[in-house]
Amino acid sequence: MKDLIKKIHEQNVKAGWWTDLQTGESLQSTATEPAKRNVPEMLCLVHSEISEAMEGYRKNLMDDKLPHRPMLEVELADAVIRICDMAGGLGLDLEGAIHEKLAFNASRADHKIENRVLENGKKF
Template identity: 45%
Template sequence: MEGAYACASPEEMQAIEGIRAAQRLVHKTATDAGWYTDPKTGQQIERNFGEVVALMHSELSEALEADRKGIKRDDKLPWHDARAVEFADCVIRIFDTSAALGFDLAAAILDKNRFNRERSDHKLANRAAEGGKKY
């Protein structure tokens, strides 16, 4: 068997289940809030993919702006760093959209992380070399 479940360690399986639980939770929150319902007709809708990706971008831009302006605390959740809250907003949008589209995001994250561990362009020596990735 290929992918996330092939030789998954207990820690990896725990991560998969945690991500899946978070994905279900945020999708239920969005669904219950009516983000998948036409407000005029009450009919179920499919969200526009480009629109939700743009909203993901906007959350990252808000994190960048908080950092750029030195905003330390979030205005709605002041016990959290503003950048962390904007990252959370982005992750929530990603988890929600992935759930709506039926993506196995947990398996994709695990597989991509495994792949990244072995990439030659992610090795410190190759990054330090001429033409290597600096960031």
């Protein structure tokens, strides 16, 4: 996963997504400064991809850019690409957090079937 994050982030930096188009200034973090990308904007771009995935699933569409693949699949890939780019640019340990969260989720009470079937349990 670290390799994938590195590859995605490097490709996006090379494509100019981490450069201020008006000034040419780098928006990447430095040894002394945090990254200058707009984090809420990046988060909105992730959920825009999820919305596109939902629309593709709802209409049973194939993707327009990769027409041999379902739109659901490609838009979920777009979301993962955006998340990995954020992780790379913001220095987030996404892989470590995923492993820790999976371990946490494996033992949490509200994820157990016997609790999910209760009146106020999580139905989905």
